[in-house]
Amino acid sequence: MQTFDVAENGLRELNQTLQAQSVDTNQTNWEVKNPKGSHAIAVGLDAPIEVTVKGSTGYYCAGMNQQATVRVEGSVGPGVAENMMSGTVVVEGDASQYAGATGHGGLLVIKGNASSRCGISMKGIDIVVQGNIGHMCAFMAQAGNLVVCGDAGDALGDSLYEARLFVRGSVKSLGADCVEKEMRPEHIEILKDLLDRAEIDAKPEDFKRYGSARNLYNFDVDNSAAY
Amino acid sequence: MKDMDSRIPRTMPIQSATFTNEINAEIRRAAATGIYDIRGGGAKRRVPHFDDLLFLGASVSRYPLEGYRERCDTSVTLGTRFAKNPIKLDIPITIAGMSFGALSGPAKEALGRGASAAGTSTTTGDGGMTPEERGHSTKLVYQYLPSRYGMNPNDLRKADAIEIVVGQGAKPGGGGMLLGQKISDRVADMRTLPKGIDQRSACRHPDWTGPDDLEIKILELREITNWQVPIYVKVGATRPYYDTALAVKAGADVVVMDGMQGGTAATQDVFIEHVGLPTLSCIRPAVQALQDLGVHREVQLVISGGIRTGADVAKALALGADAVAIGTAALIALGDNDPKWESEYQKLGTTTGAYDDWHEGQDPAGITTQDPDLAARVDPVDAGRRLRNYLKVMTLEAQTIARACGHNHLHNLEPEDLCALTMEAAAMAKVPLAGTDWYPGKAGF
Ligand SMILES: Cc1cc2nc3c(=O)[nH]c(=O)nc-3n(C[C@H](O)[C@H](O)[C@H](O)COP(=O)(O)O)c2cc1C
Numbered sequence: 325m326q327t328f329d330v331a332e333n334g335l336r337e338l339n340q341t342l343q344a345q346s347v348d349t350n351q352t353n354w355e356v357k358n359p360k361g362s363h364a365i366a367v368g369l370d371a372p373i374e375v376t377v378k379g380s381t382g383y384y385c386a387g388m389n390q391q392a393t394v395r396v397e398g399s400v401g402p403g404v405a406e407n408m409m410s411g412t413v414v415v416e417g418d419a420s421q422y423a424g425a426t427g428h429g430g431l432l433v434i435k436g437n438a439s440s441r442c443g444i445s446m447k448g449i450d451i452v453v454q455g456n457i458g459h460m461c462a463f464m465a466q467a468g469n470l471v472v473c474g475d476a477g478d479a480l481g482d483s484l485y486e487a488r489l490f491v492r493g494s495v496k497s498l499g500a501d502c503v504e505k506e507m508r509p510e511h512i513e514i515l516k517d518l519l520d521r522a523e524i525d526a527k528p529e530d531f532k533r534y535g536s537a538r539n540l541y542n543f544d545v546d547n548s549a550a551y
Numbered sequence: 552m553k554d555m556d557s558r559i560p561r562t563m564p565i566q567s568a569t570f571t572n573e574i575n576a577e578i579r580r581a582a583a584t585g586i587y588d589i590r591g592g593g594a595k596r597r598v599p600h601f602d603d604l605l606f607l608g609a610s611v612s613r614y615p616l617e618g619y620r621e622r623c624d625t626s627v628t629l630g631t632r633f634a635k636n637p638i639k640l641d642i643p644i645t646i647a648g649m650s651f652g653a654l655s656g657p658a659k660e661a662l663g664r665g666a667s668a669a670g671t672s673t674t675t676g677d678g679g680m681t682p683e684e685r686g687h688s689t690k691l692v693y694q695y696l697p698s699r700y701g702m703n704p705n706d707l708r709k710a711d712a713i714e715i716v717v718g719q720g721a722k723p724g725g726g727g728m729l730l731g732q733k734i735s736d737r738v739a740d741m742r743t744l745p746k747g748i749d750q751r752s753a754c755r756h757p758d759w760t761g762p763d764d765l766e767i768k769i770l771e772l773r774e775i776t777n778w779q780v781p782i783y784v785k786v787g788a789t790r791p792y793y794d795t796a797l798a799v800k801a802g803a804d805v806v807v808m809d810g811m812q813g814g815t816a817a818t819q820d821v822f823i824e825h826v827g828l829p830t831l832s833c834i835r836p837a838v839q840a841l842q843d844l845g846v847h848r849e850v851q852l853v854i855s856g857g858i859r860t861g862a863d864v865a866k867a868l869a870l871g872a873d874a875v876a877i878g879t880a881a882l883i884a885l886g887d888n889d890p891k892w893e894s895e896y897q898k899l900g901t902t903t904g905a906y907d908d909w910h911e912g913q914d915p916a917g918i919t920t921q922d923p924d925l926a927a928r929v930d931p932v933d934a935g936r937r938l939r940n941y942l943k944v945m946t947l948e949a950q951t952i953a954r955a956c957g958h959n960h961l962h963n964l965e966p967e968d969l970c971a972l973t974m975e976a977a978a979m980a981k982v983p984l985a986g987t988d989w990y991p992g993k994a995g996f
Contacts, residue, residue: 388707422757445753447743466742486745
């Protein structure tokens with residue numbers, strides 16, 4: 325186990341050190357002490373290393389992650405795992421706005437609640453939230469899966485493209501072009517796998533699925549009120 | 552019908568200056584279709600522009616430099632503030648961001664070839680980085696847009712600079728638009744979207760709002776790219792003084808300011824013609840902001856929107872810009888709106904010079920299309936050579952003017968070299984009306 329103290333050695337050295345790890349590094353376990361809400365902690369990683377952040381972080385923790393597993397033992401500020409490509413990010417606490425924004429791949433697990441715009445513009449990432457999510461989540465979401473074990477706020481999935489949304493609790497309101505869809509066996513399979521990987525004990529059958537009605541995919545003047 | 556009595560004099564038919572034939576046609580079109588007009592290009596209306604300025608040239612008090620014999624340098628370095636590797640360009644004319652998707656693959660390749668041969672940079676656009684473009688551009692600026700289509704850290708690290716796009720002059724406050732006709736398999740794949748849908752990309756960044764967030768976003772991008780490459784912030788010209796100041800405060804290396812004449816691949820005509828400031832009017836306020844913060848020349852200013860000639864380049868530089876960017880003019884150099892396609896323009900209901908339905912993907916010149924047959928009309932080597940020639944000519948023209956004004960570097964051009972032909976231009980550029988020593992707003996006016 326390698327230990328890195330952000331308070332002592334600074335952000336620049338932290339990211340430089342973690343980014344320098346290659347695919348076959350034998351320093352695979354890292355502990356990051358004293359994050360103290362710093363922004364851009366453990367960003368741009370690109371190796372199969374495990375990083376545990378001992379405390380809460382500011383904006384963009386684990387941004388653009390590839391391959392690495394980043395676990396935050398605290399809460400995270402806006403844009404955790406933004407534009408993640410692969411790997412896993414686990415947040416033990418809550419997440420602020422835009423969690424997993426524009427993520428192209430990988431798995432983001434939030435054990436607490438996520439704020440508004442979670443999964444905005446997601447492009448293939450899988451996001452599992454054990455608690456509730458705020459308003460405008462999965463806005464313009466293009467691909468990937470958003471799983472919510474609690475409740476969803478207003479305008480879920482507004483202007484959704486092809487992402488799948490699974491919610492166990494209530495949905496305050498659906499956004500434009502987002503509709504409830506039938507849960508077919510293949511969706512149960514996808515959901516089961518995601519819950520397993522997120523280490524969350526929940527029954528896939530208890531969830532409802534939401535997706536795009538695809539009515540806004542091509543402009544139609546009779547839909548102009550929805551734009 | 553009663554015949555007119557030819558003995559009674561009649562009022563001539565008078566066309567309204569308010570309800571012009573163009574306006575009336577647009578009302579009929581809107582009534583028939585129920586949708587606003589979408590088009591490419593920039594503002595077509597006349598607004599105060601560089602044509603309204605003149606250079607004074609040398610005189611008794613200023614001596615000129617000898618054309619061809621005395622040097623007049625043209626190089627510029629962008630990103631000297633924070634980046635470890637600033638971009639060194641031979642000429643202060645760059646190629647603006649234009650997306651693959653809006654433009655065909657061969658057109659993008661031609662831009663890369665032409666710009667590289669002229670010693671300058673090209674810029675990606677909405678839709679990500681293509682291997683053609685990276686391969687043929689010695690200096691490539693990678694745009695970081697609200698849509699984040701194709702955004703990934705590997706391409707980010709391949710870039711020579713990063714340009715965070717806040718807005719565009721053609722549509723400040725508007726997002727991207729790429730209609731179904733142009734979403735081919737490859738474009739759909741790069742953007743993670745279904746084929747053939749109308750793609751309207753976001754107008755705001757998904758994970759930050761406002762200048763304080765922007766500062767943190769810039770920090771993140773620098774951390775990911777190891778503080779190696781310059782970070783530009785591109786804005787549409789609306790509040791040039793404050794936007795420049797806020798971009799500097801957020802940590803930008805370069806500010807790109809795009810005026811309302813700036814082209815776009817597609818947006819609403821009403822947006823293009825009615826939102827934003829003319830290019831001429833945004834330069835002095837942006838320079839003032841840099842000067843007030845003590846960073847003029849340390850944070851570079853790139854101006855775009857309607858740059859066509861070496862004279863435009865020289866005027867933008869004289870007003871304090873470090874470089875300019877061109878979009879539309881580069882496309883014309885590649886062959887856009889060429890008279891040789893006139894019969895095809897006619898078939899599309901338009902004519903050479905007026906063709907702007909770039910969103911429809913039927914461009915006879917093969918530039919703003921994803922149709923492989925049309926795209927094949929662009930020979931990237933040939934078109935690249937034309938762009939190189941054009942960039943060289945613009946540079947020579949700017950040098951000619953600079954030497955005539957007695958300067959051994961384009962950056963030594965200054966507002967004192969200029970006068971204005973109109974009151975409007977005098978007020979916007981803060982240079983005296985020709986033959987006078989005053990401009991509106993100057994004390995004592
Ligand atoms: C076909 C086309 C596509 C464009 N695509 C983008 C884009 O993807 N991102 C962007 O920031 N600006 C885009 N622009 C705007 C240019 O970057 C630039 O601001 C503008 O073209 C400059 O004005 P000019 O065309 O008068 O030279 C595009 C412009 C054109 C003509």
